[in-house]
Amino acid sequence: MEAPVPPTPVTDARPATARAQVKPVALASPLRWLLLGARDLAAAPGIALFYGLCFWAMAATLGAVFRHSPAYTMTVVSGCLLLGPFLAMGLYEVSRRREQGLPQSLGESLTCWDRRLGSMGLLVLVLVVLELLWGRASLVVFAVFFDTGMPSTAGVLEAVFNPRNWPFVAAYVAVGSVFAGLVFCSMVVAIPMVLDRDTDAITAALTSFRVVSINPVAMGFWGLLVVSLTLLALWPWALGLLVVGPVLGHATWHAYRETVGWAE
Template identity: 75%
Template structure:
């Protein structure tokens, strides 16, 4: 419920804004989010197709970077993790409007972010710093283990599948996992939360971390499903991203709606 606070000028009490409340989630909740996301996708396939093409172009860019400059692959991956959630904001808007019984449209989904410039700008800044640190850490790992120069695509594949390079694989995996977890925890519900309530970026990020900490097993399942479906969608030629990308975007909105309540 709303809590009245005294007016700064001694007038009548003013109702405080509602505060986010992290809810307990069932372990199988991510399956429900995927089912609801699939319904949103089927309801507006042409909007989903637009965003699917955008996600597919990101996947193609990643593949080209890996082929020609593999040492920058993790930098591009982190960039995709930065751009992807904001691109998905348009899909959140479609699901939000559909939930309210309002007709969604592609132009509205493309401009939904402009009403939240302040909060989104600060969150972009934080994620950009994480992305730059991730990319730099990735280059440092390559430089340490490939001291004769940055590897070609062939030598990267040889390193990945060579058991003698387990130290490189272990360090590279640990470094990447740390930054991936930070990005996941800070964005899992923060962006749809900003879209829904115009919450400030700090509150949204803290709430997002709270959702993960309070429902760790459920959110681990959700993260595994996101990663697993994305990897499956990359074969062949990343064509599955055309469907899986918008599907996960819609499902992420329902993840937020079920994970975060409001006290008013």
């Protein structure tokens, strides 16, 4: 098994001329990120519980929309994918402070973004555009296959499990996969990078794409773990998100630290 790549030491001295360098990682690296994320959670369980409750509230909102207006489910999913990473930024700050040996603070984690308003604002814009397009494309798929009107929740479930409706399912999954892939590739390490170095949004997003392109297998495994653990956490009543959400947030910081180095 390939030896793990040690993360670049954290320092407060962050020259503006430093260049991001993408590092290769082993296939099993995502498992180590999860372990490190679990350790960060154990070090600050109260803060983790706060963020876990926030993730649970997002899931509860998504479930309510699916029950009452299923056609708008993907729109809400895209909104959650917008809010989730920025909410997780507080968890990245907790991991960053622990790595530096600084005291943990919920207040610091909630306000860590205010020192990166410019870069974060542009990242928000990129995500908003992607997710608006995702939501619109999902509505188009519904409109094409349900030309008599948007179906009820029961109608959606019947459509998904009816073998005769495989073109609808294939189109819906294909549209979701494309946009989810774009969001993942552009954001997988972008927000931790902005938090760590106050990098401009474009550089952060492009570096994130490079991380995926240089480590396609490991990052594909990481994406699969994120999706699988999130789906498992949704049962029962999404209570698993109280733990899984914070662990994934902390683990994402460690993913960034092991895949991106800096040439001063």
